[in-house]
Amino acid sequence: xxxxxxxxxxxxxxxxxxxxxxxxxxxxxxxxxxxxxxxxxxxxxxxxxxxxxxxxxxxxxxxxxxxxxxxxxxxxxxxxxxxxxxxxxxxxxxxxxxxxxxxxxxxxxxxxxxxxxxxxxx
Amino acid sequence: xxxxxxxxxxxxxxxxxxxxxxxxxxxxxxxxxxxxxxxxxxxxxxxxxxxxxxxxxxxxxxxxxxxxxxxxxxxxxxxxxxxxxxxxxxxxxxxxxxxxxxxxxxxxxxxxxxxxxxxxxxxxxxxxxxxxxxxxxxxxxxxxxxxxxxxxxxxxxxxxxxxxxxxxxxxxxxxxxxxxxxxxxxx
Numbered sequence: 001x002x003x004x005x006x007x008x009x010x011x012x013x014x015x016x017x018x019x020x021x022x023x024x025x026x027x028x029x030x031x032x033x034x035x036x037x038x039x040x041x042x043x044x045x046x047x048x049x050x051x052x053x054x055x056x057x058x059x060x061x062x063x064x065x066x067x068x069x070x071x072x073x074x075x076x077x078x079x080x081x082x083x084x085x086x087x088x089x090x091x092x093x094x095x096x097x098x099x100x101x102x103x104x105x106x107x108x109x110x111x112x113x114x115x116x117x118x119x120x121x122x
Numbered sequence: 123x124x125x126x127x128x129x130x131x132x133x134x135x136x137x138x139x140x141x142x143x144x145x146x147x148x149x150x151x152x153x154x155x156x157x158x159x160x161x162x163x164x165x166x167x168x169x170x171x172x173x174x175x176x177x178x179x180x181x182x183x184x185x186x187x188x189x190x191x192x193x194x195x196x197x198x199x200x201x202x203x204x205x206x207x208x209x210x211x212x213x214x215x216x217x218x219x220x221x222x223x224x225x226x227x228x229x230x231x232x233x234x235x236x237x238x239x240x241x242x243x244x245x246x247x248x249x250x251x252x253x254x255x256x257x258x259x260x261x262x263x264x265x266x267x268x269x270x271x272x273x274x275x276x277x278x279x280x281x282x283x284x285x286x287x288x289x290x291x292x293x294x295x296x297x298x299x300x301x302x303x304x305x306x307x308x309x
Contacts, residue, residue, distance in 0.1 A: 004304060006147075007205055007209060007210040009205060009208050066258030068259045068269070073272060075258050075278075082281050082282060083278050083281050085273070109219055112277055113281050114219075115276060116276075
């Protein structure tokens, strides 16, 4: 059977009869296919080869705009509108000591931005 | 392999990993079409690209997902509840800069929050009014996925302004996630 990016359910009419028969009557005899809509939702794939720059970091000046204690998380935003999450794993900062509006200097990975460490700026 | 599975065929769970993001195609009712319409009207082209996907969940292994729904809040349920009538898409963070252990922790993080309640008002407002940014602690399906992924990996899926706010459609077309190939297999 050819694997596809989406898993199509059995037809509605078949499902209405019984769960058992809906599966009995489908794959692998009936090939799966992509519907037109799905073609528009295919993602832009990034080249996974070569250096991802995971070790390269940059300093980002951010401001705390949300405290989410129920998730042990603090959201900060830089001047360009990028959002970063400070979590209990983020080194160098005490999440409980932060408040909204506080400036935080973050060390962020370049690709797939993650805050490796952060420090509150007085 | 799920312990209990009602059908004679199962999705290729052996190719799924704990922490994968499971997206569910919109349902064929007013709510489903409403969500699709709201995502199609989004100012965000990424969300528009994934507009047909109306629900997001975290795969936690054993044929189960943890998701946030209006009726149950954050809860665990069988993938069967979705795949018997709706198409699925499974996506994964595959960037090598994120340790595999962190990605596996997404599942653990998701299960830590079982029992939390659904943010109905935030969900409605953010979907009905294009451009609305939900409260950072709003908890509906896609924001739950975003919070859990950030807690486990440190990566905020809505970091880029082009990915804000985070809707199921945004996750479906998010360039930092990779599709997992899916197929039915006979039990």
